[in-house]
Amino acid sequence: MNIQQAPALQTTAWFNTGKPLSLDQLRGKVVMIEAFQMLCPGCVSHGLPLAERVYSSFSHDDLAVIGLHSVFEHHAVQGTQAALEAFLHEYKFSFPVAMDRPSEQGGIPQTMQAYQMQGTPTLILIDRQGQLRHQHFGLVPELRLGADIMLLIEDSRVTTPTRGLVAPTLDGCDASGCAVDQSS
Numbered sequence: 001m002n003i004q005q006a007p008a009l010q011t012t013a014w015f016n017t018g019k020p021l022s023l024d025q026l027r028g029k030v031v032m033i034e035a036f037q038m039l040c041p042g043c044v045s046h047g048l049p050l051a052e053r054v055y056s057s058f059s060h061d062d063l064a065v066i067g068l069h070s071v072f073e074h075h076a077v078q079g080t081q082a083a084l085e086a087f088l089h090e091y092k093f094s095f096p097v098a099m100d101r102p103s104e105q106g107g108i109p110q111t112m113q114a115y116q117m118q119g120t121p122t123l124i125l126i127d128r129q130g131q132l133r134h135q136h137f138g139l140v141p142e143l144r145l146g147a148d149i150m151l152l153i154e155d156s157r158v159t160t161p162t163r164g165l166v167a168p169t170l171d172g173c174d175a176s177g178c179a180v181d182q183s184s
Contacts, residue, residue: 004131008023008024012098032065034122042120067096067098068097117135
């Protein structure tokens with residue numbers, strides 16, 4: 001995937017937050033978006049519980065987790081604010097959730113179109129500069145997701161040209177390794 005600016009979220013309503021959120025106001029944080037439909041089995045059994053675990057596991061200073069209810073089928077059943085509100089309450093999802101703005105012709109909602117999503121669940125990671133870094137349709141392995149999130153969180157903290165963790169500088173240590181002190 002080419003690194004590009006993440007498209008803005010086009011939404012009609014927000015839940016579990018006091019005010020609507022935007023990617024511009026979240027700049028400086030890594031953003032994880034979990035696009036879902038409440039009647040999607042993979043979303044209910046994997047995607048949304050994973051988003052809840054990520055939301056409760058990472059510092060909100062570093063990572064923002066957003067659910068995006070992108071209804072592209074069964075609009076009458078799952079396309080209302082009341083239905084989504086009841087769903088979120090029933091499953092006790094506590095992270096902020098937005099309703100994707102429907103397209104004017106029906107069908108694929110606007111944010112889903114902007115990100116060219118293939119369906120739900122879709123997981124999106126946006127870096128601190130607002131660039132789209134990962135987008136994955138389907139189930140995401142937890143270990144891989146945790147590693148990807150940490151790389152994005154740590155990316156802005158690393159001051160050396162290498163990526164990854166930076167070892168503290170100790171006597172006898174440099175970038176190539178740590179030597180045993182032979183003088184004792």
